[in-house]
Amino acid sequence: MKNIIIAITLLLLFTQSCGVYSFTGGDVGDAETIQIDYFPNNAILVEPTLSQKFTDALRDLFTRQTNLSLTTAGGDLYFEGEITDYKVIPITATADQAAAQNRLTIAVRVRYYNKKEEDKDFEKTFSFYSDFDANSQLIGGVLETALEEIFERLTQDIYNASVANW
Template identity: 55%
Template sequence: MKNIHYLLAAVVLFTLNGCSVYNFTGTGKIDAKSFQVNYFQNNAELVEPGIERTFTLKLQDIIQNQTNLNLTNSGGDLLYEGEIVEYRISPMTASADQTASENRLTIRVNVRFTNRNKPDDDFEKPFSFYFDYPGSQQLTGSTLSNALDEIFARITQDIFNESLAKW
């Protein structure tokens, strides 16, 4: 009977130990305690005011929500920095009267990621996504809000996956 207790204790111990190696976000074990997201400047030719702040906050939020890392203003183990390099509106389809019946907003962000504890994970690369909207609508108000929410959700998830999830 005593051996069964030892066996049961060993199974529980290995099971709990296995949980710390992988979690539902796919991040596995991270050799870091803190992260830092520097302000992403808007260097696009076409400038939409305020999107750089929105993007910076969205990137901070996704990392905080999907990890146990602490956000810091300086000296973070993980450092995210870069700039918004493209904000472009282009017609996607035309109507019979030669006007755009659908437009596409594309945003591209150049990201430099530094892992101070594991330099092999460092990278610099662009991430982009788009949002299509009817040509009859102006890219203002709720249309712009929805576009930025969708684009930034995708870009920040891609950055998270590339830097921490390794998917």
Template identity: 55%
Template sequence: MKNLKYLIVLLIATTFSSCGVYNFTGAKPVDAKTFQVNFFHNNADLIEPGIDRDFTLALQDLIMNQTNLNLVSNGGELVYEGEIVDYRITPMTATADQQAAQNRLTIRINVRFTNKKKEADDFEKVFEFYYDFAGTSLPTGSVLNEAIKTIYERITQDIFNESLAKW
């Protein structure tokens, strides 16, 4: 009976302990306590007003929601900066009368990540994603909002994975 108690205690201890490498979001622990996201300027040839602000805020929100890091405006231990380098709408498929049946909005963002605690983690990389919409729709209003939301969700998660989750 006494051995059974030890076995149960050992089983419970190993079940609820972990190596501490990952948390529920998949982020590896970092020594940093703060992060900063500098404004991502829109340097694309085609300018859509406000997408630079929206991306900057989306990246800040994702990191705040998936880590316990504190957002600071300067002096952050983890620094994200860069620029929107491409905003493009291209026809993907055509109808018999040479009309676009489907269009694609593509956004490319160049990101520079600096980890002041571990310089080996620093990188500069371009992240890109797209959203397809009907050729009869214009990339305005709700179509544009949904496209940008979808694209930014994917790009910000990719940046998070590259910088903090190391996937």
């Protein structure tokens, strides 16, 4: 109950204060459109649906957290890049030297162009991981859970670097 009262109080403070606030912290300036190209998988190990799922996750985040219109060409904000790494490695061992946990790591190289403020352009590599039980195979629900965790972090990091100015 105490948390609800605090949340309502904060909500009232933000909505009654002077100025405009974004709950996501994004600053898109004068931009009205965003273009996010398909991110091909150039990693040595290829997961067939990885590129489409990552591209969709990045597009979804920006359309949910900004008022930008998604376009296929000529966007005021423009993202391109590729998946550069997709690997599974053991990270912990049992007493008999068998793997107890594995780690899926995905890295994405992103090139960001801001046509309204070119000094904000960048090229960076973002990487994140998800750990899973070594007795589980990286298929089905295990894979979906890992990808969801990784994509949530990767897309948020890309968002923060580009429009949240973090």
